[in-house]
Amino acid sequence: MSFSFIQPALTRRSLLGGIAAGSALVMLHPFAARAAANQAHLRIMETTDIHVNIMPYDYYADKPNDTMGLSRTASFIDQVRAEATNSMLIDNGDLLQGNPMGDYMAYEKGIKAGDLHPVMKAMNALGYDCGTLGNHEFNYGLEFMFNTLNGANFPIVCANLTKGQLASDPKKDDLFFKPYVILEKQIKDGTGSASPVKVGFIGFVPPQIMVWDAKNLEGKAQTRDIVQAAKAWVPVMKEAGADVIIALSHSGIDGSGQSERMENASLYLAAVDGIDAIFTGHQHLVFPGPKDFDGIAGADIKKGTLMGKPAVMAGFWGSHMGLIDLLLEKDGNRWKVVDFTTEARPIYHRDENRKVVADTKDKPEIVAAVKAEHEATLAYVRRPVGKTSAPLYSYFALVADDPSVQIVSNAQIWYVKELLKEGQYKDYPVLSAAAPFKAGGRNGPDYFTDVPAGDIAIKNVADLYLYPNTVQAVLITGAQVKNWLEMSAGMFNQIPAGAKDAALLNTKFPSYNYDVIDGVTYQIDLSQPARFDGDGKLANPDAHRIVDLKFEGKPIDPAQKFVVATNNYRAGGGGKFPEIAGDKVILVAPDTNRDVIVRYIIQQGTINPSADANWSFKPLPGTTAVFESGPKGRQYAAAVKGAKIEEAGDGAEGFAKFRLVL
Template structure:
């Protein structure tokens, strides 16, 4: 009886203390588990649908992430959900709303019709949010029922005194989060949330932002605001940088600053993005300061959950203390995918949330109908399977259209008579997008969905004036796409530099040239000169060697002309024409004008033949085998992640 009485009294006392704690927000020390969930780089992939292939997809969609989210929330007593940015641009649905249908006052963007169902706590602004201009951004975000944070972007006051500039959005917020401790007691945690976007938006969207905004360095902004957040009572601070990571020494105004951010005192968790990669993952094994097993950067829990809804980021924090005095005692970062690969097969891991798809059904169906409209015909198939290793029809058709457009612009102008060149790059060339991420247009009817597949970005056309020597340097930067090859070396040599973005591999039509990959790259991917040699050889115009002083006008896009990609000679100061039309609208009009097109590549560039053995390998889609055979490439079987391996002989 005494034993039973003791247990009864102890239990009664414990229950009484817990009840008192739950009512009053106890000052008794407790332990709280708080789960932070992240989405990033959705790029309007709301439904599990590929608008370019015009069919359901198991590899994309916020509707898929929603199913992961439900499970992740059910496992935790306390959770919060955040979005990192790059929401309103990135696929045909986004373009249809921004460019074709528009948003009426009070109308909710389909992005927010979906996201408002998921109860986000806060969100950050990505660089692509600015692609359609500030007015469209502001009108879109009005539809969000959750707050936005952005600490490093300011609206110009107009008096040239930066201290009078106002933040475009709140630099940070502090959320009073009610939580349940492990012992069942109730508490409140003040969660500070701060956001960042790449400073490069002023280059990438110069036409939309110049004279309206200014941008500060990400780390400087963190150092300015994090102490303020602490002073205002934030128990923990969650950073949401739309910024990836870099191993380079910090110099300021970095695009990819999340690793540096992890060293800022006071930041307890980092939900990052922009890189379209997954952290933690094997890719980051050996990255300075990264613990892939625990999911931390320099000890700070961190996640980067892929892109297009491929993953959900999960950070689990353990908080110790009491209301008004919480500390993070432990934390881990992890990611959960919506699919996995088994060889060539894509295996879905979750079903799409039907409620999300239903919420956007109207705009989704309108987009599909719009994309199915025909514009012309092609006499041959168009694909980008080998756009990185040979002159390619998917680039050729774009450069042809741009040249057609610019030639009309310069006729009768002060630039009439100057040779017109045209630059294009492969946007869908496998890589991070996987073995299905290639443009494939069969011979016959071309629809708007095919045009959007050939040119996936909402860039506008720009024309720059450059000399022959400057054109060569442009191409030297592009040639960083390739690893240095050692002729005569036995064994396999990988041709493609996988760290070099395919969208920076510009082909310039109108001149002919060869690329000597036995030479080192002249520029790093940051545009820094790292070699005195030249990979671009035998550069000709009209059958003659290009005069270094000869002037050319070159059609390109606003991203490249304004400095995007860090190309030498392209900083925005040599733009002679800023066209009002998007590059892909020009492409659609060109096809419509021609009615029937022949997309065959003119083979204006090739690899310089090398002395000695020079068999090099690269990957592409397994579906490209027949095309490979027709081009004289050797098929070598399957590679990792569902890709197939191919080989070229570059020896003389």
């Protein structure tokens, strides 16, 4: 059986013509400078995880931000095209959700058939060659996604998203998108002679979208394992004449061993025979680079290879431009890769005072293209909905009960109790699970919620709850409540009693999986190892970090039933919390968690977000631990309830260091 999805390359704006070979402003890549008569330099540029951050503007903080923005990354494009004889531009997914502009377009303005989303306006202006899907493309539903992507002037590929049940042969899957496309591009060799090269692009999305967006996909779609799909389609691409095959993998890098339907499968995808280079994303990290993937077998963080093949992960929100440079050599009538380099080029750096310095300016065409939507988004996020009597901040959300998490739980309990008050679950106690979404980490020292006392606007609510999750509730036992908290406690490293300034936080544990459960009281014993590993598997059966767990002042009854208000991600099994999955769900609400918070604030008029200190660390006399947070948190450190926090100097990359006295 033969498949062919070959199409001519889209009309490109010409490279910056007439750039002098001796120009002081542009330095040709070595491959372009030394290519022989039968060799050609091909540069492929990547953006990934833009999340609607077209402008260098933080809508949550309502101020410019030089660390983000496709309009800034775009300014690199002319430069990096000028450094190369031949180039192509791709996107690796997660375009449509992630900031208030995305919400404004989905909930306020809407995208009908024929409308052009601002993301598509920007990308079309930049002349992308190809793109693939990210998991957040599905957050607003299939109709919104298709109406938006239909505005792209470039092909979108995805080889592992089907319209129904999986076929026995992946090549017989009824796919929503073309699994691959082969673009025929005219390239110039070392003598300036032009000839065509066939570049194949194949795309992949994390299979977990079926859990994360079950409300939008259940009964409508299915996903296949990434590596399995690649093994089926890459030989077809070769048969169809692809000289070079590039994987667009919206999937991260995980060296823990290959498994079925793996979320971060790019390392093992790179091992598929026939793939020449791989663009990765999803994890919001940087590859190649000095730290994010150090120690993973098969990943060379200096050379930028996965399983020996060139690979790049270009950060997030436009923070980097990913570059893979290929030296191609003609072998008869076909081109093959004979050498490569990789780079993740940042749009900013920090000076000796740790201040952000922009390394590029806005591209005027992109700013102009989205001006109307940018201004409409500003008006949208500045709309007030109520007041808060105290500041809302998340600088210490991982080390003490926190006001930004508290208000989410207050709203969830209020909402779920109201929905259940007349039904069969009306007599069950209602708890709430909520996690801090903005807690610094890999997203930087400014990535925290910070709302002063006074008016609360929509931008503040969106800042409290970043994702358009919907409210769900599960019915579980007291024993399962304890295990839920044991899983959350994986956020922390084990700290022996008496240790001095031990590292507190497990940097591999995402903050959105650090659930605090309100409605019970408990302590966390850091001298114990984590009971569960990151996959929710029992790692240390004798370990119990959660101690003194009480409900209404009494030790919790392991058999008692509790309703726990949460979101569709967690209730559906997201985060792999033990025994928390769809079979425990008793309420599937129609409203987003964010809308519930807005309604709660409107109903209250003025909210009191003060944390109730329902959890704390078990005292370990003579023991201290250190952690990093945003430097603006220094003003709140002394007021944190249930924890003694001291300043401990400067941290890395703009963070402040704090000491927790245990």
